[in-house]
Every structure is written in C-alpha cells, then in structure tokens.
Amino acid sequence: MGHLHIYMILNRRRFFLAMVSFFLPFFLLNGFSPLKGFKRSVLKNGLSVFIKQDKKTPVVSVQLWVKAGSVDETPENNGISHFLEHIIFKGTENYSVSEISRAVESRGGIINAGTSKEFTCYYIDIPSSGFIDAIKIIADVANQKATFPEDEIERERTVIIEEIKRSEDNPENILYETFNKQLFTVTPYKWRVIGTVDVVSKLSRQDLISYYKKFYVPNNMVLVIVGDIDYKETRKIVEQLFGQAKKSDVPERKSLIEPVSEPSFERVKKPVNYSYLLMGFLGPEVQQEEYQITADVLSIILGVGRSSRLYHKLREEQQLVYSIGSGFYTQKGTGVFFISALCSPENVETVKDE
Missing domain, CATH: 3.30.830.10 (Metalloenzyme, LuxS/M16 peptidase-like)
Structure with a gap:
C-alpha cells in the first residue's frame, strides 16, 4: 500500500x-511587466478598469475580478464564494440562463468562472462581433442583477456536493488539502475553496444574496478588457454600463x-x-x-x-x-x-x- x-x-x-x-x-x-500595453482608469464609484486594444485577431476577452474568496469566509459559510460562482451565470434581470448561453456559444465564445482563496473571476472570450453582449452580461454580474433562481441553486448545490465527495477520494487533492491545513493554521488561507458538504448543504438562497451584495460592489472589483476593440469607444461603454453602481464599505480582511x-x-x-x-x-x-x-x-x-x-x-x-x-x-x-x-x-x- x-x-x-x-x-x-x-x-x-x-x-x-x-x-x-x-x-x-x-x-x-x-523590464518585465505583466501590464504592458494596458490603460488603467478608475471610475468615480471605485471600479478599477484595465483596457488593452489588440487588433491582431478579431476576438475579445471581458473579465470581472472580484476580491472575494475563501479567505473572506467563516467556518459557517466556508464555500460560499465558490457556490456563488456556480450561480451567477444562471440568470440576470436582463438575460435568462438560456439567453446567456445563446449569446455567447452561438458565436463560438466561451463563458466561464473560477474561484480561488482570494478572488473570484468571471470571463467571456468571444469574437469581437459579440463584444456588446459579453460586456452587458458581465455588467449584470457587477451591478448585482443576478436573479438566483431557486431551482438552479438546488441543482448546483448537488453538483458542488458531488465535487466535494470526488475530491475527498482523490489522492492528489487529499495531499494538497492536508498540506494546506498544516501550513496555514492561523490565517484564513486554511479554508477550503470548495467548502465542506455540511456547510454547502446548509447555505440558503438568502445567504448567497447577502454575500453577493456585500462583496460585489464596484470598489471591490476589477474589470479587464483585452482584444479587438476601440479604446475610446470601449471606455465610454464601460462608463455607461458600470458607472451607475454605488460604492460600498467592504469587510476588512483579516x-x-x-x-x-x-x-x-x-x-x-x-x-x-x-x-x-x-x-x-x-x-x-x-x-x-x-x-x-x-x-x-x-x-x-x-x-x-x-x-x-x-x-x-x-x-x-x-x-x-x-x-x-x-x-x-x-x-x-x-x-x-x-x-x-x-x-x-x-x-x-x-x-x-x-
């Protein structure tokens, strides 16, 4: 053995x-610089914006980075950042889940998201002809317009619980989690990104909405746009779609x-x-x-x-x-x-x- x-x-x-x-x-x-070619600005509501015009290929990537991950959680809600990531694209006030899928995938685009210990990222990579739909969908996420359908929450809860169970049978994951638990005993890095079956089973729709409203505010997010776009026009669109949200106090990290x-x-x-x-x-x-x-x-x-x-x-x-x-x-x-x-x-x- x-x-x-x-x-x-x-x-x-x-x-x-x-x-x-x-x-x-x-x-x-x-002169190594990962931000070479980007133009940075900050909207009045605190949203940081990075835009890079690159017309080499007719594609665009729109990304929203949220300063919310497992380090912002507690023993009572550990896994909620990841749970929220599963739900956000399941419908907004302006797009149903099927409309989101159709707007992106019918053009050959990719829509996805990921959660880490320190942040959550939502992104759409799409041919430049679909840029407007892509940025409007991301704007709905940023402007707290996700609708949290109850049936989608329960469906994703089942998916996440199965993910957790599979991870607990995976040798490499067991190795990493045990390593992380020993290495970090004081700071919130000790929390698992995916959470636990016990906690995820108990998280309610209201828990998700409250967490969303607390952390998904403009001064706690970064918008990144790269690709076949015009910088000046894109900057105007960003101001129109993202500039009306109000900044809010965010819990200070430990x-x-x-x-x-x-x-x-x-x-x-x-x-x-x-x-x-x-x-x-x-x-x-x-x-x-x-x-x-x-x-x-x-x-x-x-x-x-x-x-x-x-x-x-x-x-x-x-x-x-x-x-x-x-x-x-x-x-x-x-x-x-x-x-x-x-x-x-x-x-x-x-x-x-x-």
Whole structure:
C-alpha cells in the first residue's frame, strides 16, 4: 500500500529568499511587466478598469475580478464564494440562463468562472462581433442583477456536493488539502475553496444574496478588457454600463501573513500503488512583490518540465521518481513554495533527503 507524505519545511524561508534575490536583478533589468500595453482608469464609484486594444485577431476577452474568496469566509459559510460562482451565470434581470448561453456559444465564445482563496473571476472570450453582449452580461454580474433562481441553486448545490465527495477520494487533492491545513493554521488561507458538504448543504438562497451584495460592489472589483476593440469607444461603454453602481464599505480582511511555525510531517495511508510526496514552506509576502515574480521563475528552473534540475537529477540520473515538479503559489499574503513527487514507497526517504 502506498502513502501520502506531507512534509513541512517552514524554517527554510531565508534560504528561499536568498535564492530569489539571485535571480531578481535579471527580471528588473529586462523590464518585465505583466501590464504592458494596458490603460488603467478608475471610475468615480471605485471600479478599477484595465483596457488593452489588440487588433491582431478579431476576438475579445471581458473579465470581472472580484476580491472575494475563501479567505473572506467563516467556518459557517466556508464555500460560499465558490457556490456563488456556480450561480451567477444562471440568470440576470436582463438575460435568462438560456439567453446567456445563446449569446455567447452561438458565436463560438466561451463563458466561464473560477474561484480561488482570494478572488473570484468571471470571463467571456468571444469574437469581437459579440463584444456588446459579453460586456452587458458581465455588467449584470457587477451591478448585482443576478436573479438566483431557486431551482438552479438546488441543482448546483448537488453538483458542488458531488465535487466535494470526488475530491475527498482523490489522492492528489487529499495531499494538497492536508498540506494546506498544516501550513496555514492561523490565517484564513486554511479554508477550503470548495467548502465542506455540511456547510454547502446548509447555505440558503438568502445567504448567497447577502454575500453577493456585500462583496460585489464596484470598489471591490476589477474589470479587464483585452482584444479587438476601440479604446475610446470601449471606455465610454464601460462608463455607461458600470458607472451607475454605488460604492460600498467592504469587510476588512483579516491578516493574511502566516507566522512561521515548527517543521512538521504527516503520513496518510490510502490504498494506492505509489507514494505521493509533497513538501514545502512559506514564501514571499505581499510587500515582496518582486520576489513573488522571481519565485515563479525559480520554481520553473527547479521543477517544471524535463529540462528542470529536479527532473534531470531525480528522474533521469538517479531514477528515484516517476514524476517530480515544483511550484509557487503567488498570494496577496504569505505565498507557498512546494515540491511534489510520485515514487515507489521504498524511495520516499531518499527523495526527501535529496
């Protein structure tokens, strides 16, 4: 029987920062900027808007980023951000669920959403001929015009509960959740994005509406538009569709800076054929944005792809693992640097030591 091995190496943070410091000057000197080409503005109601005109291809992406995720939740409503994400596109005051689907998919577009610990994102990628419908649908989301049909809520509740149950049988997910629970014991990063069956089963329609009205306000959102559009015309449309919503106070987030704790180890027994290994430590914080960017690159050098250092040494040279990789979770607060591997049970200790 294989095992799931979770190692915490929290006291190696200084080593990590020393490593990223080595790579940092390269990126700063080469003018790396993820916002190159964007024009930023802020509406009077506090909505931040980023627009980039790019006419290389006749497509447009309209995205709404909401500062609401599992870090904004409590034990009583954990999972509500994700639940809300499932419901928002199920109908608005101006578009039924079928009209939303038809407006986007009939043009070959894509409509989707995602939830993380820190934010929820709604987006529509569509040929530029469908831009007006796309931005109107996103505006309905931003302007609190979602209608929350009761039948859709119950349908999505069932879907989410099944998602949770599947995740609890998935070795890699069990590994991650156990790792996260040990790494974050103080800050709200400890909450699961998907929530729990017990909490999701109890969330009411009014709970969803109240959360929506509390967090989906213009000064708590960012609108991003990229593609085959005219900047000046798009800026006018944005003002017309999004400018009337009123700003509102949003609950202040609890501290997202996780204190360093003692190293720890946990082994979870599961009926699997291999051993899954996950080890990591706390990384750069919000005040260290330049380190966060460099940390992503460092993780690529160490463990992304067949040319990475870890793959070359542990997979090709020593043949100790079936797969290995590394990564960095960039977060508003304390980040996470991790290394994961799949190996035979007898090789776990050797891989860990390497």
